Amino acid sequence: MEIQTMTTAELALHGSHHAPPKGLMRWLTTTNHKDIGTMYLVFSLVMFFIGGIMILLVRAELFQPGMQIMRPELFNQLIGVHALVMIFMALMPAATGFANWMIPLMIGAPDMALPRLNNWSFWLLPPAAALLLMPFALALFGVGSGAIATGWTFYAPLSVQDGMGLDFAILAIHLLGVSSVMGSINIIVTIFNLRAPGMTFMKLPLFAWGWLITAFMLVAAIPVLAGAVTMLLTDRHFGTHFFNAGGGGDPILFQHLFWFFGHPEVYIVLFPVWGMTPHILSAFARKPVYGYRAQVYAFWVIGVLSVAVWGHHIMTSGMSTGALLYFMYSTMSISLPLSVLFFCWIATLWRGAMTFEAPMLFALGMIVLFGIGGLTGLVLADAAADAQYHHSYFVVAHFHYTLFAGGIMGIMAGVYFWLPKMTGHMIDETLAKWHFWLTAVAFNVTFLPQFFLGLAGMPRRIPDYALQFTEFNMVSSIGAFILGAAQLLFLTVVVKCIRGGPPAPAKVWDGAEGLEWTVPSPPPHHTFQTRPVVGQ
C-alpha cells in the first residue's frame, strides 16, 4: 500500500491550521480522542472524590453504635448513590478515558472511528451525574425526600415505594446506558477497522483485547438494565404490575433482570484493568508478556460465562435446588479462566529483571488483593455457605476487594503508567510510592475486618448495629479515613504531573513495548496520520 510521509514542519503546519477553538468551546465541540479521553479521566477523578466523601460520612456514622450524625433515610441514600457514582461515574469513565487515549495510539489509528459519537458519549455523563445527585440538593429546599434510597440495586417493591429520587436515578441510568453503549460501539468499530496494517487480531495489544470484550458485554447487558428500570418506571407511575405479585408480576423477576446486567458489569469494570496489567508487568519485568494467546482465550471464556452466572447474586431468594446447583457450579467454573490470567501474570514476572516504580507497585498490589477477592468469590459460590455470607458484610468486603483493589487500584496503576505519556512530564515517584503504601495498608485495615463482621452476623446496609460489632467497625472506619486521605496524595501527584516535572521521553519506561511509545510525550494533537506498519 501507499505510505504517506510528512516532515515535521508539514506536521506542525497541519496542526496549526487545525488548531482547536480555545476555552470552553474547545472541550464542548472536540472530536479529538485525546481531548475526550482527558475529559473522561477528569470527570472520573471528580466523581471518585464525590463518591468517596459520601462513604466517609457513612463510615463516620458507623464508627460507633447509635445514631449520631444522620437519619437512616439519608444513610440509605448515601450507600446507594456511593455505589452508583463509583461504578458508573468513576470506574467506567476512567476505563473509557484510557480506551479513548490509548487504543488509537496502541493500534496505530489516527483517532476513534466515530469522533462525533465519541463527543456525545462523554457529554451525556455530566447531565447523568447532575440527575443522580440533584435530589440531594432539592431535598434541602424541601422538594422531595432526597436521592434514591434503595441501594444501587433498585430492588422492587422497595423501589416502587421510594420517593422521586428514584425517578431521577432511573433517568440517570438511561443516560449512562446510552453513553456506554455508544462508547462501546465506537471502540468495537475502531478496533475492527482502524488497526494499523499488519496488526492482526492476534497481535492486538491485550488492553485493546480486554476493552473489546468489555464493549461486547456492555452492548449485551446494558439494554437489559435499561429494560428493567423502564419496567420499574411504568410500575411506579403507569399502573403496570411487572414486579407486583398482586397484579400477576414477580418481585424476583426484577432481581433476575438486574443481575443479568449486574454480573457482567463486574467484568465490564475489570476487563480493561486485566488488559492493562500485562502491559505494566511486562514493562517493569523487562520481559515479553507470557501466554498472550491463553490470556485472549481466557478473556473470551470469562466474557461468555459472565452472562450465565447471575443467579449467584440471589441465592437466598428461594430458587429451586436445580437452579442453585447450576449457578453454584457455573460460578465456580469462572475460577478456571481467571486462574489462567493469574498464572500468566506471575509467569510474566518470573525470571524478569524487575524494578518497582509506582505503576508496578499498584499492579502487584492489585494482583494480590484482587486474589483475595477472587478466592472469597469461590467460597461465596457455594450455595449452602452463601446462606451465611449473603446480605452480610462478608459480601461487602468481597466486592471491595474485587472492585477497589481489582478495579480502582488497577486504574491507578494505569494512571501512573500512562500519565507521563499524556502530559510529557514524569510523575513524582516518592509521593506516588507513599500513595501506594498508604492505600494498600489502609485498604486492608478498612475491609479485612468486614469479613469478620459478616461472619459474626452483621447485615449490610444497616445504619446502626448491635454492640458486638463495635470494635471491628471502629477499625474499619479508621482505615476508611486514612484510605480517603491517601487519595489526596493521588490528586497531588496527578496535578503536579500535569503542571510540570522532568520531561518524559517518548519511551517513558525502558521496558515498555508498543506503538504508543513511538510517538512523543506528550503526543501531538494528531497522531498516526501516517499509518505505521506493524512488522512480522
Next chain:
Amino acid sequence: MSVGRATSILLGGLAVFGPAPAQATLTWNLPTPATPLALDTLHVHNTFMAITLAIFFVVFAIMIYSIVNHRKSRNHAPASFTGPGTAAQIFWTLIPFFILVFIDFIVMGIPAYHSVVVMQDTRTDADMVVKVTGSQWKWQYEYPEEGIKFVSSLATPQAQLDGQAAKGEHYLREVDNPLVLPVGKKVRILLTSTDVIHTWWVPQFGTKRDAIPGFIRETWATIVQPGIYRGQCAELCGKGHGFMPVVVQAVTEPEYRQWVAQKKAEQAAQAAGAQRTWPRDELMKHGQEIYGKICIVCHQPNGQGIPGTFPALAGSKLVNGPFLDAAGRLVKDGHLDRVMNGKPGTAMQAFKATLSDSDIAAVVTFERNSFGNKMGDMVQPAQVKALR
C-alpha cells in the same frame, strides 16, 4: 514450597477458623452452630477457607519469591520466553489448572452438593410449621396448627439509639415478643411479606431466606439446645431496616406446650376484650402504647411526620375527618380505612393484617385525640371487628 510448610499453613488456617463463642466481641468466624444445618455450614466454610488460604499462600509465595530474586537491582538478566515451549513445559503449566478443576468440582463441589440438598429439604420429617411474615419494620409469627398469631418488634427504646440512655446488652437485638420454638423438632419455616422484600436471618441457624410479598418461600431449623438466638432482617427494606430484629427463644417440649396454652388463653382474653365496650381512658392508654411501637417510626413522636416523606397526623385532614359514613360503612380514604387497609405503593401498610381489633380501635382513637387533634370521638374494637 515444601509439603511440610503447606501442611502447617493448612493447620494454621484451621486453628484461626475454629468456631467462635456466640455474642463475644472480636469473633473471627461464624457463630456457634445451633442447628445441624449451621454445623454443616461451618464445616463447609472452614474447609473452603483452609483450601483458599492454602491456594493464596502457595500462589503468592511463588510471586514473592520471584519479586525478591528476579529484580534488576540484583542484576538478574531477564529471560525472553513467552509461553511453554516443550511438551514437558506444557504439561507442567496444565498441572495447576487441573488441580483447580479437582478442587472446584470434587473437593469443594461434592460437600457443597450435599449441603445444598440438605438445606433445601424443608419437608422430610418436619414436625411443625411456623409462618413468618415480614412487614416494615417488624415480624409477624403464626402457628397455624395452634391458631396463635402475634407481632414481634424492636424493644430497644429510642433514647438508647439517640445516645440519651446507656445502651443495653442486647441493643437492637431485643424484641417484645420472641418467636418461641421447641428444641429437637424440625420446624418448617414459611416466609412471606406484606410490603417489600425482607430477609429472615438467625446466624446460628445457618439459614437465611428472603420473605417476598405475594409468594411463600421456606426454610427449616432443628434447634439442638434451649436458649435465646438473635439475628435481624438482612435485606434493605427501608428506613427501619436496621431496627427489625429476630429473636428466637428455644425451650424444651413441656415448656413449649405450656407457652402454647398460655398464649391461647391470652388470645381468647383479647378476643373477649374486643366484644366489650372500652372506656375512653383505656382506649387512649392502649392506643398510645401501640402508637409508640408501630406508628412512631414514620409519623414521629410529635405526630408531625417527616415533610416530603411521611405525612403529619397533627392537623391532618384525613385524621380530622369522618371515618364512618351514615350507613356505618368505612369512608373510603378515611382515617380508619387508611389504618386498616393501608395505602398501596407506600410504607403505609394494611394494619388489619397485623394488629388486633382492640389495637386498631385504640390507636385510631388515640390519633384523633392527640397532637392537637380534638375530634372527641372513639372507635370501639367491636366496630373494627365488624368492618374486617
